[in-house]
Amino acid sequence: MLVKLAERNVKRQLGNYLIYFATVMLSIAMMFAFCNLIFSEQLSEIALKSQGISSGMTGLTVLVSVVTAFVLSYASSYMLKLRKKEFGTYLTLGMKRGDILKIFTCETLLIFAVALLCGIAAGAFISQGLTALLCMLMGSEVGIASYNLKGLALTVALAAGMFIFMLVISSGYLRKVSIHELLLAEKSTKKIKHTALLGVATVIGFAVMSASFFGIYYGTKVSLKQDSATPLLLYMFTMSVGVFVFHSCFSASINAVLLKNEKLKSRLTNTFLFRQLSDKVGVNSAMLGLIALLLVFTVMGTNLCFTEKVMKQAVLDRETPFDVTARFNVNSEHGISIEEGERIIEKYSPIAAKQSYSLWTSGKNDLGKGIAGTDDEATDSYMSLSDFNAIITLNGFEPVTLENGCMIITQYTSIASSEILDREVTLNGKTYQVESSSMIYPLYSYVFFYAVVPDEAIAGMEPETNYVAYDLENDHYDAFALSDELTWQRRAEDGHYEEENDFNLREYARLESDAQVGVLVIGAMYAAVVFICMAFAILSMKTLSSLDDDKKRYELLFRFGVSPDGLRRTLFKQLFFYFVIPFAVPFIISLPTGLALADLMKLMALPALAPGMITVSAVIAAVFTAVYLLYFFITYGIAKKNIFSGLYS
Amino acid sequence: MKSNLVIENLTKYYGSGSVVTKALDGVSFEVEQGSFTAIMGASGSGKSTLLNCISTIDRPSAGDIRIEGKSITQLSENELSVFRRDRLGFIFQEYNLLDTLTAGENIVLPLNLRKTDAAETRKSLENVAGLMGIADILDKFPREMSGGQRQRVACARALITQPAVVLADEPTGALDSANSRQLMKTMQRMNTELSSTILMVTHDAVVGSYADRVLFLKDGKLWNEILKGERTREEVYADILAVTASLGGESDVG
Structure with missing residues (x-):
């Protein structure tokens, strides 16, 4: 009888239930789509590499569930308000509070069950969209997302938790509220006081x-x-x-x-x-x-x-x-030579072009000494104008010219706009005044800054690091496997082995x-x-x-x-x-x-x-x-x- | 005297097909300007339907209603709204004050709707509040007022636009006997001192006895009529009881 009454109530008040139903359904749909994604193959691969991502996603789902549970308990109080008179009438007619609670539970369960089914169905669609979006954002191939039981189980568990939370709040109200309040209580409109203060x-x-x-x-x-x-x-x-x-x-x-x-x-x-x-x-x-x-x-x-x-x-x-950028510091040991590296790279993609360039050092710190954001111990680094122009043109920049001076290249505002601009350096007996500084060029080397100087200025200098830049024919390849192959183990001073890779892979x-x-x-x-x-x-x-x-x-x-x-x-x-x-x-x-x-x-x-x-x-x-x-x-x-x-x- | 309200052969059906209820069956009467008319009858006699048709809330199936010579049965929805706003005043059983508005705001609402300027609105409010003895409660919300005060505010609201007819639907329905008496005296004053034309529906014989004229409806037809003339209220009351008894005795006699 009570179930029948509940079923009829839901049917009769379908219009009023619409927003409530839509909110529950949408919450469940979003939750299912997200839970499915958390346990998906696409994400588990990433999660293997970053524990933070996986726990972050789970944390987010729990946070959203808590917010949703609060909103839904608010929604149930909305439902109770809509039905105040009806419940008051039931009580007047002699129905027990327990029975009313049963009706309300049956109704809410009915709505929740339908919303859960519809939500999971809608979530299945959203899940495809989310996975496709994730694949697109990750630059991987967009495929049909698979569904997993873990995601479904988590969604059902969260929905059940929200339902129970909502029921506890509603039953608390229904157990305490008086018939008078349900049937006759006039809504009291609070008068707003202290308007000047509020203003x-x-x-x-x-x-x-x-x-x-x-x-x-x-x-x-x-x-x-x-x-x-x-x-x-x-x-x-x-x-x-x-x-x-x-x-x-x-x-x-x-x-x-x-x-x-x-x-x-x-x-x-x-x-x-x-x-x-x-x-x-x-x-x-x-x-x-x-x-x-x-x-x-x-x-x-x-x-x-x-x-x-x-x-x-x-x-x-x-x-x-x-x-690919190969970086070989002249003072360090290298497990894989340039030739060997190229051979490994070619297993993944043919090399279309390559360009070598070097960073040189004078062994002094005439330019960088005392400049904020630099290491006082570090010596100045130099790149020849011909090397610099060769690599920047590969990245679509116009070649630069120097007027018997040098140009500072850095990634840091604190260096680019410092007193380094007023400095000069003497190389091979010739003095080069700093002409300008620039931050627009990509990171061609891992130093705080380097100076681009005319080719004759580096004559006689020791190379610090030799680089080779490669352009590959294939943009996409198994970069993780290539990276593994290019990685070698270096024995550290304390006897431990450390993984090293001298090839920086863009992919x-x-x-x-x-x-x-x-x-x-x-x-x-x-x-x-x-x-x-x-x-x-x-x-x-x-x-x-x-x-x-x-x-x-x-x-x-x-x-x-x-x-x-x-x-x-x-x-x-x-x-x-x-x-x-x-x-x-x-x-x-x-x-x-x-x-x-x-x-x-x-x-x-x-x-x-x-x-x-x-x-x-x-x-x-x-x-x-x-x-x-x-x-x-x-x-x-x-x-x-x-x-x-x-x-x- | 000139007739403010003319009802001609008014008929109203509800339902369709084989299930049709005739709520009003060819009702005709006239209400003179400045008169106080009560309509009485048993439950289901058609009193409320008649009032709803006159107040333009419901449309008659046949017949005509003329207020100040103007037929209102063929007006469009928007014309009816303007007509209600400008020419009718209402007093309802449940006071029907807007609970979110103060007494003063409730009273001036009809003037706001016809875009009366603020100064004139204030003057009208002062007049009508003085007349009804409610000047000191104008800033109160309905829930802060007694039943009698609420009904006086409702009367003030009905009067402020100086309507052609004030329609009262069971105005004492929610009041105790003392407040009912007070309200009826107020309505009598509205009628005698301000020459307001009042048409009131009630099933209470005591309330009906305050009117100059009492019309009785039975099964949707006009069945009987009592004119007060020079008689006392008690004599009219006795007549009403007699008619009510012959109707089936469903009216209250308190």
């Missing part, structure tokens, strides 16, 4: 929030220069406080401010609108503050992860300028970097989608749970002569403002975030990436807006249907 706090919150955004931007620059994350973390903290205080106090006080404006207030349904907003926004101000904070972090986090993706490519181009670096970035981006996207959906689901459920009260209010407005169009407009504005409050700042910060990241790219000597950063931010903002609009219009559609159905004859 001041809003302004302060806004100032702290804005200052922190600027702080984060400049803090990142400082962090880059000082190699310290402290200022950045400090600004992140003040930004969190600012975002929360601003949104909470703004939500609590804005309507009081609007209601003071007699002219604005007396226009059409404005008083009603402001009071409705006050009823919904004012009393939920802390929740709106938290949602805004969650969304700000989501937007910024997603931006940073995609930036990492774009940046990694550029870093790869800079750090591994050639398909190997790319695979490693892509795997890390792929997992990072997928993780960020996953968290972002779940957080955004959860945030908007809360807003939707909050709106829909008070539809009964709203219906009565709008019915009255209709009686007083507000036209159907006027009613729809008022409802639209009410929902729009409610949804826009926690959405606006996270959306708006996409622009400065994009600009700041673009600026950072320039600072990191990657100016070509700057426009890409703005595009990334714009795409994230667009996706964010699309999810927002989807939830908003679904909520508006359901609210409109519920409030206005049967209103007009």
